[in-house]
Amino acid sequence: MTKRKVLLTGGSGLLATNWACAVRTEWDVVLGTHLHPVKLDGVTCCQLDLDDEARLWAQIGQMAPDLIVHTAGLTDVDRCEADPRLATLVNAQLACNVATIAGRTECKLIHISTDHLFAGDRGLRTESDMPCPLNEYARSKLLGESLVQAACPSALVVRTNFFGWGHAGRQSFSDWILASLRAGKGIPLFDDVHFTPVLADTLALTAHKLAEVGASGIFNITGDERVSKYEFGRRLAERFEMPAELIRRSQMDLAQLRAKRPGDMSLANAKTRSCLGVPLGSLDTYFSALHRQERQGRRMELLAAVGEASGLDSR
Ligand SMILES: NC(=O)c1ccc[n+]([C@@H]2O[C@H](COP(=O)([O-])OP(=O)(O)OC[C@H]3O[C@@H](n4cnc5c(N)ncnc54)[C@H](OP(=O)(O)O)[C@@H]3O)[C@@H](O)[C@H]2O)c1
Numbered sequence: 001m002t003k004r005k006v007l008l009t010g011g012s013g014l015l016a017t018n019w020a021c022a023v024r025t026e027w028d029v030v031l032g033t034h035l036h037p038v039k040l041d042g043v044t045c046c047q048l049d050l051d052d053e054a055r056l057w058a059q060i061g062q063m064a065p066d067l068i069v070h071t072a073g074l075t076d077v078d079r080c081e082a083d084p085r086l087a088t089l090v091n092a093q094l095a096c097n098v099a100t101i102a103g104r105t106e107c108k109l110i111h112i113s114t115d116h117l118f119a120g121d122r123g124l125r126t127e128s129d130m131p132c133p134l135n136e137y138a139r140s141k142l143l144g145e146s147l148v149q150a151a152c153p154s155a156l157v158v159r160t161n162f163f164g165w166g167h168a169g170r171q172s173f174s175d176w177i178l179a180s181l182r183a184g185k186g187i188p189l190f191d192d193v194h195f196t197p198v199l200a201d202t203l204a205l206t207a208h209k210l211a212e213v214g215a216s217g218i219f220n221i222t223g224d225e226r227v228s229k230y231e232f233g234r235r236l237a238e239r240f241e242m243p244a245e246l247i248r249r250s251q252m253d254l255a256q257l258r259a260k261r262p263g264d265m266s267l268a269n270a271k272t273r274s275c276l277g278v279p280l281g282s283l284d285t286y287f288s289a290l291h292r293q294e295r296q297g298r299r300m301e302l303l304a305a306v307g308e309a310s311g312l313d314s315r
Contacts, residue, residue, distance in 0.1 A: 003028040004027055004028065004066040004067065005027065005028040005029075005030060005063065005065045005066050005067070006023065006027045006029055006030070006065060006066065006067045006069060007032055007060065007065035007067070007069070008020060008029065008031050008032060008071055009032045009068070009069070009071055009072040009094075010032075010034070010070070010071035010073060011031030011032050011033040011034075011038050011045060011046075012031070012033050012036035012037070012038050012167075012169075012170075013072070013075075013170065014162075014166050014167075014170050014172050015071045015112065015162060015164075015203070015204075016031055016069075016071045017038065017167060017306065018164040018200035018201060018204065018298075019069065019071070019201075019204040020043045021040070021201070021298060021302070022200070022201040022204040022205055023204055023205070023208065024040075024041075024042045024043055025042075027067075028044075029043045029044065030043075030046055030063055030065065031044070031045045031046070032046055032047075032048035032059075032072075033045055033046070033047050033048065034047070034048070034072065035310055036306050036308070037307040037310065038305055038306050039304075039305055039307070040302075046063070047310075050072060050094040051094060051097070053100065053101070056097055056098070056101060057101055060101050060105070060107075061105075065107060066108070067109075067208075068098060068102050068107055068108070068109050069109075069207070070095055070098045070099070070109065070111045070112060070148075071112045072090070072094060072095075073090060073141070073144075074086060074090040074091055074137070075137075077116075077135060077257075078257065078258040078259050080135065080136040080137035080259070081135055081136045081258050081259035082258070084136040087136045087139075087140040088140045088143065090140070091137070091140035091141050091143070091144045092144040092147055093147075095111060095144040095148050096144070096147035096148065096151055098111075098148075099147065099148040099152040100151040102151075102152045102155065103151045103152035103153070106154075108154070108156075109148070109152050109154070109155040109156070110156045110207050110211055111144070111148045111155050111157045111158065112158050112160065113142075113144065113145050113157055113159045113160070113218075114137075114138070114141045114159060114160070114161070115160060115161040115195060115196070115220075115222065115265040116133075116135075116137060116138045116141065116261075116262065116265060117131035117132075117133055117138050117141065117142050117159070118131055118132055118133075118262055118264075119132040120134065120261070120262025120263040120264045120265060121263070122264060123194055123226055123265075123266035124196075124226060124267065125220075125266070125268065126220070126268045126271065127217070127218040127219065127220055127271055134259075134260045134261065134262055135259040135260050135261065137259065138262075145218070153216070154216045156210055156211055156215055156216055156217070156219060157217065157218045157219070158203075158207055158218075158219055158220075158221050159218060159219070159220045159222075159267055160198060160221045160222055160267075161196065161222060161265060162197060162198050162200045162203045163197050163199065163200065164199060164201065164290070165290070165293060165294070165298050165299045165302045165303075166302065167302045167304075167305055168303055168304075169306055170306070173229075173232075177189075177233045177236055177237070177247070178236065178237075178242065180246070181240075181242040181243060181246055184243075185246065186246045187233070187246065187247055187248070188247075188248050188249070189229045189230040189232070189233040189247055189248075189249070189250060190228065190230060190250055190251060190252050190255075191228045191230035191249045191250070192228070192251045192252055193228060193229050193263055193264075194226055194228050194263070194264045194265065194266050195226070195229070195232075195264075195265045195266055196222035196223050196224075196225065196226050196227075196266040196269070197222070197223050197227075197232065197283070197286075198221060198223040198281070198286070199223075199281070199286035199289055199290065201289065202223075202281055202289075203221050206221050206272065206276070206280060209276055210272065210275060213276070215275055219271060220268060220269050220271065221269065222266070222268075223280055223281055223282070223283060223286065224279050224281060224282055225282055226266040227283065230249050230250075233247045234247055235283055235284070235287065236287055239284065239287035239290075240287070
């Protein structure tokens, strides 16, 4: 049977590379890239012009995907703060370009948003809570959500926070913790910042299931547990049998970060759970899967997957 085709924008990113690995046996995966080419077994890679709607229309028309997943974004929060115009262009305008094409071609769209949209004064936010962005990253992502929904009302808009194996040019939060501990280096982790992280593969598979059942609008796809960054690090270290005592408690105020950030980014996943009728998973389940992925070669495969930037940046 011919496989259905999924096009992932932001193809060299942390999420897209893990997403491709998670679904490549079931789907014909095309990674739509920007500056960095990607080489992954069983996956096609193709440079996409997200900022040129006419060219993008032709490129997507030729590919004829059954599903588009928009993961491309400017994810460096402090860079967004320093350059709000670029943040708006990448996180809102490019998303709108993709959504316009998905809307006109009636192609299903999964748009990846963030857990960063709230003020952080309380946790386990639901899809119907009113966002209150604290910084330019959050403002641009929130604008992206509304432009996407206007251009493509059937889009599935996913709010999330994830981790997985990164590559040479993109370390994930869990990579940074494990690499530091493997090098015997002590690290500070905030005990006053809370989140509900999900493994990238679980995020991908859950989003596909929601798309299958025709879900549209905003859905939180997050893990079942709300933890501090400190607790996340300690439990990760224990699962990987690393010296957890190298992780020390710290607080966000001590870090003197450029952009203001929410203290509590946790999102409630009850809407997703009740739509699919299954839990999304505990941290221990995710850490075991991450460990298994490493043994099965995912870490090494991804480390080598993303090439040097081609220098085509037209910004
Ligand atoms: N990481 C997290 O925990 C997290 C949490 C919440 C939400 N999110 C959201 O999840 C999505 C994926 O995040 P990620 O961590 O996988 O991102 P990432 O690793 O930083 O990758 C971002 C991707 O976007 C591409 N990109 C950047 N500027 C572009 C442009 N002007 N035109 C086209 N493509 C461009 C990059 O390509 P080049 O490198 O080739 O430029 C890269 O492939 C983002 O939308 C992010 O906002 C992430």
